[in-house]
Amino acid sequence: MLEIHRDVCGYCGCCVSVCPEGALELIDAYLEVDDQCTCCGICAKVCPVGALEVRDEEKI
Amino acid sequence: MKKKYDLLVIGGGPAGAIAARTAARAGHSVLLVEKRPAIGAPVRCAEGIGKEALAEFVEPDERWISAELKRAELVGPDGVSMLLEAEMAGSKVGYILDRKIFDRELVWQAAGAGADVMVKTRASAPLMANGAVKGAVLDVCGEKMQVHAEVTIAADGVESKFSRWCGVDTTVPVREIMSSCQYLMTDIDIDEECTTFFLGNETAPEGYLWIFPKGKRTANVGIGISGKKSGAGHRAKDYLDRFVRRRFPDGKTIECIVGGVSVCRPLGCTVADGLIIAGDAARVVDPLTGGGIYNAMFTGDLAARVASKAMDEGRVNAAALMPYDEAWRTSPMGLAIERNYHIKEYLIKLSDEKLNTIIHSAKSLDMKDFSTLTLVKELMKRNPKLVAELAVLRALIG
Numbered sequence: 001m002l003e004i005h006r007d008v009c010g011y012c013g014c015c016v017s018v019c020p021e022g023a024l025e026l027i028d029a030y031l032e033v034d035d036q037c038t039c040c041g042i043c044a045k046v047c048p049v050g051a052l053e054v055r056d057e058e059k060i
Numbered sequence: 061m062k063k064k065y066d067l068l069v070i071g072g073g074p075a076g077a078i079a080a081r082t083a084a085r086a087g088h089s090v091l092l093v094e095k096r097p098a099i100g101a102p103v104r105c106a107e108g109i110g111k112e113a114l115a116e117f118v119e120p121d122e123r124w125i126s127a128e129l130k131r132a133e134l135v136g137p138d139g140v141s142m143l144l145e146a147e148m149a150g151s152k153v154g155y156i157l158d159r160k161i162f163d164r165e166l167v168w169q170a171a172g173a174g175a176d177v178m179v180k181t182r183a184s185a186p187l188m189a190n191g192a193v194k195g196a197v198l199d200v201c202g203e204k205m206q207v208h209a210e211v212t213i214a215a216d217g218v219e220s221k222f223s224r225w226c227g228v229d230t231t232v233p234v235r236e237i238m239s240s241c242q243y244l245m246t247d248i249d250i251d252e253e254c255t256t257f258f259l260g261n262e263t264a265p266e267g268y269l270w271i272f273p274k275g276k277r278t279a280n281v282g283i284g285i286s287g288k289k290s291g292a293g294h295r296a297k298d299y300l301d302r303f304v305r306r307r308f309p310d311g312k313t314i315e316c317i318v319g320g321v322s323v324c325r326p327l328g329c330t331v332a333d334g335l336i337i338a339g340d341a342a343r344v345v346d347p348l349t350g351g352g353i354y355n356a357m358f359t360g361d362l363a364a365r366v367a368s369k370a371m372d373e374g375r376v377n378a379a380a381l382m383p384y385d386e387a388w389r390t391s392p393m394g395l396a397i398e399r400n401y402h403i404k405e406y407l408i409k410l411s412d413e414k415l416n417t418i419i420h421s422a423k424s425l426d427m428k429d430f431s432t433l434t435l436v437k438e439l440m441k442r443n444p445k446l447v448a449e450l451a452v453l454r455a456l457i458g
Contacts, residue, residue: 010316010317010318010319011102012104012219012317012318012319012320013104013217013218013219013319013320014218014219014237014239014240014287014318014319014320015320016218016219016220016221016320017218017219017220017230017231017232017237017320017322018231018232018233018234018237018287018320019231020231022221022224022231025219025221026219027095027182028095028096028097028180028182029096042234042287045234045287045290045291046234046237046239046287046290046320047239047290047295048239048240048241048290048295048296048297048318048319048320049241049295049296049297049318050292050295050297
C-alpha cells in the first residue's frame, strides 16, 4: 500500500501530476489516494521531500 | 453564487484569474473557483518573469514586485560563470514577483470586472451531457452543489484532475517532471539585481539550481531535478540542503516551498466539448526554463476570448473551441515551447565537461533581448561544434 507521511508532505501536487492511474488528488492541504493505486512507486520516486512510501503489506 | 454561468473557471492562479478577467470584461457571467482557502498561497513558484511579458497583461506595481532584475549569471559545473547583461547595461530585464500579492491582484481585477469568486471551493466532478462538459460539481466547505456553465476552463495547475475526469490524459512522464524544492532565505549575501543559475549533474541533474533575488539580502534559493534522477537520499531537497549548507551556512529560511514543474510537451489537445484547458494544467510551461507565469496568463486570456466568441456564436463544442488550441500552438509562445523543448532535450544529455566548455566560451554576453533564444544563438556562435550536433536546432532557430 502507499503510505503518505503527512508530517513530511509539502502538499505540492508533484506526485499527482505523474500518477498514471489518476489515483492521487490534492485536496487543499490534504493528499488523498484512492483504490486505483497500483503501488507502482512513481509518486514516491519523484516526491521532492520523500513523503511517499510503498510498503509491502506482508512485511508490516 | 448563481446556479448557472456563461463561464466556469477552475483554479485561481494566473491562468484562471486572467481568463475570468477577460471573459468578465467581455460581458459574460463568470464564476472562478479556487480550492485553497486563500488566493496566492501557498506559493509554488520561483516567481521570475520577463519585463515585457508581464506588461502584456498587467501594469507593473511595486506592491507585488520583490526585485527588479538587470542581469543573469550562469554558473557551470566547475564553478566558472558567464554573465548575461542587457545590451544597454543596467536596464531592467525582468522581475521577481511576490506571487502571494500578485495572484490576489489578478483575482481582484477579475472580481472588479464582474466575475464571481469562491475560495475553499473544489470542483470534484464535471457535469456531463452527451459527452460534453456542462459545468461542475463543487464542494464548498463540505457541501456539494452543481454549477452549470456553457464553457468550463480547467486552470487547475500542475496537479490538475479536472481534465482527466473529462477523459483527457494529463499524466506527466516521470523524466519530465521537475521535482522541485525552494527556500525563501534571508540574511544572505547576494547580488540583488541578478538571477543566478547553477548547472551540472552533481548540482542539479537534468535541471538547475537558482538564486532569484527577493529584495534586501533575501532570495528564492531553489532547485528542480528530473523525476528520473530523484529517489531516496538524492531528492530535490537533499541537493538543495547540500548547496545551502555550503553557500549560505548562516542564512535563515523563512519559507519552504516544494512543487512539481512539467517540462514535457503540452497536451496533444487542449479543448473538448465545453472544455478548455489552460496554464500548467495544459502543460504549457516553458520546458527549458520551467517558467510558467506568462504562458499561464497568455493561455488563460486566449481561452476566455475563444470561449467568449464561441458562446456568442452559440456553439461551444470542441470544433468551436479548437481555434484556442490552434492559436496558442502557432503563437510565439507555442513556437518557443516547441523550440525550447528541443534545446532542453539536448542540454540534459550534455556531460559536465561540455557544459563547462560552453560556459567558458564567454566571460560575459551582451544580450539584445533577454530571451533564451538570444542566449542560445549567442552560445552557438561561440561554440561551432555545438551547432554541428544540433541539426534540429539549427532548423528551428535559423
